[in-house]
Every structure is written in C-alpha cells, then in structure tokens.
Amino acid sequence: MSRRLSDLRGPEDLRGLSTAELERLAQEIRTTIIETVARNGGHLGAGLGVVELALALHLEFESPKDKLVWDVGHQAYPHKLLTGRYSVFHTLRRPGGLSGFLRRSESPHDVWEAGHASTAISAALGYAKARDLAGERHHVVAIVGDGALTGGLAYEGLNNAGALGTDLIVVLNDNSMSIAPNVGAIHTYLQRIRSQPVYRGLKGDIERLLNHIPRIGPSVARTMERFKDSLKYLVLPGMWFEELGFTYLGPVDGHHIAAVREALRQAKSIGGPVVVHVLTVKGKGFQPAEKAPDAGHSFKPFDVATGRPLPSPPSKPEYTAVFSRTLVELARTRPEVVAITAAMPDGTGTQAFKEAYPDRFFDVGIAELHAVVFAAGLALGGRRPVVAIYSTFLQRAYDALVHDVGRMNLPVVFAIDRAGLVGADGDSHQGMFDIAYLRSIPNFVIMQPKDEAELRDMLRTALDYCDGPIAVRYPRGAGRGVDISREPQPLPIGRAEVLREGRDVLLLALGPLAYTALEAAELLAARGVEATVVNARFAKPLDRDLIVERARATGAVVTLEDGVRAGGFGSAVLELLSEEGLWGVRTRVLGYPDRYILHGDPDRQRAEMGLDAASVAQEALELVRGGRAALHPLRDGGAGAGAV
Secondary structure, three states, X not given: OOOOHHHOOOHHHHOOOOHHHHHHHHHHHHHHHHHHHHHHOEEOHHHHHOHHHHHHHHHHOOOOOOEEEEOOHHHOXXXXXXXOOHHHHHHOOOOOOOOOOOOOOOOOOOOOOOOOOOOHHHHHHHHHHHHHHHOOOOOEEEEEEHHHHHOHHHHHXXXXXXHHOOXXXXXXXXXXXXXXXXXXXXHHHHHHHHOOOOOHHHHHHHHHHHHOOOOOXXXXXXXXXXXXXXHHHHHOOOHHHHHOOOEEEEEEEOOOHHHHHHHHHHHXXXXXXXXXXXXXXXXXXXXXXXXXXXXXXXXXXXOOOOOOEOOOOOOOOEHHHHHHHHHHHXXXXXXXXXXEEOOOHHHHOOHHHHHHOHHHEEEOOOOHHHHHHHHHHHHHOOOEEEXXXXXXXXXXXXHHHHHHHHOOOOOOEEEEEOOEOOHHHOOOOOEOOHHHHHHOOOOOEXXXXXXXXXXXXXXXXXXXOOOOOEEEEOOOOEOOOOOOOOOOOOOOOOOOEEEEOOOOEEEEEOOOHHHHHHHHHHHHHHOOXXXXXXXXXXXXXXXXXXXXXXXXXXXXXXXXXXXXXXOOHHHHHHHHHHHOOOOOOEEEEEEEOOOOOOOOOHHHHHHHOOOOHHHHHHHHHHHHHOOOOOOOOOOOOOOEOOOO
C-alpha cells in the first residue's frame, strides 16, 4: 500500500513499499526538509544528501534493536522523519522544538547524540562490544561522513575496531564535503577510489586465477603470494581499510536505494568489521544547495524558489566579520602572522585571510587537537599563529592547550568564535566552558571585548603580545554597531575600564554584558542606588588593584559573564577577594548554571538565567539593601550567589 510521509508511524511501515513508492517518499522527505529549513534556518545539504541512504538503512535494519549511530546528527533529518517525528518536524531548531541534532530523549531510535564530528565509530564499537558481552546478536552501524575522516578520533576507532574484529558496519557517506571542501591525504585517497571503475568480482577472479597456478617450491609460493597482494593493491580500492582489518565494499551509488540495500545485505552476511563506501551528493535535489561553495551546509531562512535568503533589516557588523577584516589588515605588515582553522574557513572568517595570504593559511580539517599542536610548532619556528576555532570545538584540543602551548608558554593567539550562547545549534555547540577551561591553565591571557571596536583592539593586543598564549573570545552574531573606522590600539594587559562611577555597588562585567550592566545601573539609579560599572576586559589576569579598590569602597560586587559560573570569571573575582581578606564584601556571581543549555533564543535564555538588565539590577539592589527588595521578580533559574 502506498504511504505518505505523514502516514509513517515508524520505519517498520517502510516494509513492502515498491521501488517507485520509495522514490516518491524520498522526494517528499526532501521537500519537507527544504520547506522546514527555509522557514527555520539550519543545516540543509547534509540531510538532503542521505535521504536514500536513510531509507536503505531503515529497510535493512530493525531500529532501534539494531543500532544506527549517526556521526553528527545534522545529517540525520531524514532519520528523524522516518522515525515518527513528521508531525513535529516543523518545530525543528525552534525553542522547545526538535533539536537540530539527534537527542535520545526525542526518540528511542536516536541511540547516539553528537554535534561534534568523528565520534560515531568509537561509539558504535562500544555498542558492538557491549552486545557481544551480553550474548546478543543485533547489528551496529556507524554512519560517518568523509569529512569526519579528517579527524583523528575516527582513525582511533577504525584501528581498534579492526584489531578487535567484532561485527561492525561502518557506512562511509562520501560526498567530498564537510562544512568546507575536505582537505588532506585521506580526501585524496577517496577521490582516487571514486575515479576508478572497480568491481569486487575482479578480486575474486584474480584470486581464482592465481590459485590455479601450480605452486612449485616454497620460494615460488612466496613470490606468487607477493604478486597476488601487489595485484590486489593495483586493482582493488579500499585496500587501506582492508589493511586495518575491515572488509571493504563499494563504492556504491548512495542515491540508488536498491544498490545501497544490496551492499548493506552483503555487509551483514560477511561478518567482522566492514566498510560500505557510499557516494552521495551533498545538497541533492536542491540546486542552490548543490551549487553553494559549502554544498548548502547551513542556511538562514530562505526563499524556496530561489534559495536566496529572505529580506531582513540592515544588520550591524557581525563579530566574525570584524575579526576577519581586522586580521587581514594587521597581517598586511606582519609577514610572520599565519592563520589556522579546523575545516571552517567561512564559519571562522578566515576565508578572507586565505584569499589575501594563501601561503600563510592552513585548514587542517576536523582536527582541532592537531591544529593546536601544529600552531605550537609554528610558534617555535618563529611564526605568529592565529588559531580561529569555535569555543565548542576548542574543547577537543584541551590537552594540547595544557601540554603543548601553556606548558611551553608559546605565543599562540586563539580567536575563540561563538563564545557564549549560540541559539538554535543548542547544547552541543554552546560556548559555555572556555573561560573556565582556559583560566585554569598557567600562562594564558584571556580577553573578551564589550563590542566590535574593542575586538579590533584586542586582536592588535594579542598579536603584539609575545610573552605566552593569549585568547580573545567573542560571541556569535552582530555587534552593537559602534564605530570601527579607527586603527586598532593595543590595550594594557590585565587593565579594566571604568564605564560609570557609583558609591553603592560594583557591577563587574566581562564582554558585551558590560552594556547590560550599564542598563542595570540606570534602573538602579531610578531607585536611588548608584553603581560603578566596570568593563573587565580580561578574565585573566584580573585588574586586581581596580577590583579591590572598588570592592572596598562599595562593599558589594556583582559579576556578569556569558559562561559557566563554575570556575569562570566570577569565581576568579571571588578568589581575589578571598586572597585580599575582603570577607565582608557581599557578592553575587551571575552566569550560566551547572547544566547543559538547550537550543533557544539567546536573549530569552539570558533573561531566564538572570543576565538581563532587570535581573542584574534586582540582584544588586538586594545586596545593597540586604533583603528581597521588589525591583522586579527574579526569574526562575537565575543567578547564583557566592558569599565572601
């Protein structure tokens, strides 16, 4: 019986559909994804490229009994639609709606959650060994994009899986793209496989031919075995996988459902670790996505007919664009400056640097740990590396930050984009932790600008600083629209800026929250409370003299940061007050609570966590007047307090 997407209760309803019906369903899935992303924005190309693959997987495996482990859930929109979420798919990436990635709480079919690449093989191997130890017999499949093979974790998983030899299927979804065009030796290797018209039957023919040649003596036998192995390397793609202990199947046309199903059936029958190499087109079925430089990786809301973004009011310059422009300007007279990114030249704004100085630009692929160690080597070689990475992805390089940069006190500049809340990308991408994880590393300097003009100054400061590693963090989205026409000026390391004087309370803010503190000060002034507002500029080192002086003068301190409270900027201020013996100073530490923050509207989320002007003003008023003064009701999930 023919079924529409809206009729599907789950993947079991795909059974019995004809090829024509499956093809119509594939088109309906594409239309649904395109229309939804056109309204909501989000990832597009990856999901469009795996529609037929998702259908074949759910036809050949019994999810959730069989485990389908998707590497980075943004490619799994078809999987969401096939597992009973059509009726709520219109809420994708909206506050309170479906996640833009996979989430175990959404569906039992989501057996793995990932917003970072290269994790699926390791996770699937864990599932497979747990199955073996329990004496169970279900299948485990990792679906991995070729971009993930630029990340070292994928190779660790492949290496261990090949050695263990357990039943595991790795589907290599090869579309020649990740967020940006892939780089590296493995990308070149896969290109070579794609270009060869190779058939697995050829291997069998060769082996049968060689096995019929009489073997005369051990030396001849050894020669023939070497000849057979050499011939396999000559004619058989995937030998690299075979040497790791995998059986290689493919390449297979990933948009031909029957061909993919046949390859998956073969993989199930072979046993042991198997790689199924599937060729797909990222953005398949939507020309604007297919033709985009990043194959339509991510779109803002757009017109379905043209693929063009919907009209929007003129916006203020985005922090990423200001960083991009400033880096190119400053590098013009500094030939020692080089830029590094991890597969995201467009996202981090380093594409302009690449175009201006191609010999000084390095895209290392999805390999953040390598990026940081590589930068350390460049610094030791006399270069000034600028490592531009999102806050959430820099987490993956923590060991290198400690061991290879901080410990050797190397002058590496870290441009940390998407610091703070990131909106619809949600908890896997929130830039919540970088202040805390960097502050604990000796030798690091950590800055955050209050606006885009100060970002330019901080990048100049970072490039001038030669005494060790230095990081500047900045948020996603637009700045405040301040004048950025003047030349960037260096800032004194560890010096804060007083924005407003007051006798009653110190509002000590890091980053753009300095403007929130100024708004809160206005609200307080209307209630007869005068606040000093300080733009901290530096999370490390702190401006000790200024903070101690103003804390003593006011007796009350409120800190504001767009990061976790645990171990963050506010914690540093509390440590300072403790060291100075200022036990009587009343304090409030405002920041993110000790939980993961889901996708949503950042302004609303900050208000819910007590980081809007009204909440900050109430916290300050309570400190000054010593009670629950009713400036305005505190919102649930608001500020944390720390008494010194």
